[in-house]
Amino acid sequence: MPLPQTEIPGRLQMQLAERGIRMTGPRRAILSVIETATKHLDATQILRKARTLDASVDRSTVYRTLDLLKRQGLIDELDLMHLNGEGHYYERKLGRDHIHMACLRCGKITEFVSKTFESLKKQLERDCNFHIVVARLEVGGYCSACRH
């Protein structure tokens, strides 16, 4: 997962402040968890980690904050091919979209940035006269270590 090392901690918090959105204790905890994540987390994992920073955080606050971040276009929601149950995973939305590849055998998630994907989105917007807000490409299959 190529997260840029140059990322400033508290950036999400800043982006919400810029938009005039109120900052609170639980929100700070949740944002911090999302920012410092080293893998894709689901709502339950975010809740658990947030509680180590602010023990009072409630499940519904996690969901409400995730909704807020989605609406603000600051995070992306992923399924990761539902390898583990029906829930969703979340990650910071940074500059360019990337493709998620999920290995159906070992569960490894690989991310991939592609110029062709960018072209495809442009083609889509042009040919279909469609204004893209969010694009999600997920692939299931077998990674290099697991293919036979």
Add this chain to the structure above:
Amino acid sequence: MPLPQTEIPGRLQMQLAERGIRMTGPRRAILSVIETATKHLDATQILRKARTLDASVDRSTVYRTLDLLKRQGLIDELDLMHLNGEGHYYERKLGRDHIHMACLRCGKITEFVSKTFESLKKQLERDCNFHIVVARLEVGGYCSACRH
């Protein structure tokens, strides 16, 4: 939704037979519903329609049959950007993959077949040494009628 008119009714049933999979009443009803669908259906809708053909069909049989068809690679599972709740939608898997575009305002689903998408998948398999089993590209945004 560009379903080929040349499609033989009962084709899914034939494909399962070819693979030596047992045919039953409830299964026939569910397959028939999927084959004759004119829009994307979720499990609950499939259940309701299947019951008009065979009143005894149970919810769990629908889920089990959908799992079977997924494992056999005969249907695709879609989220359609979760415009209506958390459930999944299903459609026959025919030759080439297509992209699903969901309008965030009017809810219209548009399908799009793209040569670039095919290239992208080939590039992915080559560059990442990844064997693709299923690829799902979903886009949310505003359709031509709803963009402003």
Add this chain to the structure above:
DNA sequence: ATCTGTAATGCGACTCAGTCGCAACACAAT
């Protein structure tokens, strides 16, 4: 046509993700 092993089914109870209404609370602007 009947028998029979195995796969599929219906049922009901269950899990788990996510939602909602509401009273209490806390932020930030004054």
Add this chain to the structure above:
DNA sequence: ATTGTGTTGCGACTGAGTCGCATTACAGAT
């Protein structure tokens, strides 16, 4: 310090999907 409004925790709820189990029904062999 005060206050209005947005946010929170709580608890109850919904809806999708799962599971174990006793029963049923398919399809191949006789």
